[in-house]
Amino acid sequence: MGCKPIDTPMDPNVKLLPGQGEQLSNPERYRRLVGKLNYLTVTRSDISFPVSVVSQFMTSPCDSHWDAVVRILRYIKSALGKGLLFEDQGHKHITGYTDADWAGSPFDRRSTSGYCVLVGVAWRTEVWRNRSYGTCV
Incomplete structure (x- = not known):
């Protein structure tokens, strides 16, 4: 909770590779934390990609992978009011996006x-004392 917040969940200039750095002495801690982040992606689609990247190194995580997980946590701290709001707002349209x-x-x-x-899901941005709702883009 005492870390400095950051604007992006993943550094675009860093490419994570297996065996990149020193092996973690406690890989279970890494696995538990990444598992919790994976669960959080249900309502926080903005971290889905970075969590999928760090999930690739569950078998033998290294310190560079741990640093990437810590960066995701720092981003979450900076964006606590964001998330998906599952409520019926009368949206009847389906929107799809893909990338490769x-x-x-x-x-x-x-x-x-x-x-x-x-399918009728709204992105929620909560501002102190004021709430704004919009559709997910």
């Missing part, structure tokens, strides 16, 4: 793809 990173893994050149389908 062809051969983007520097380790094994595998492709990464993802998608997001929204």
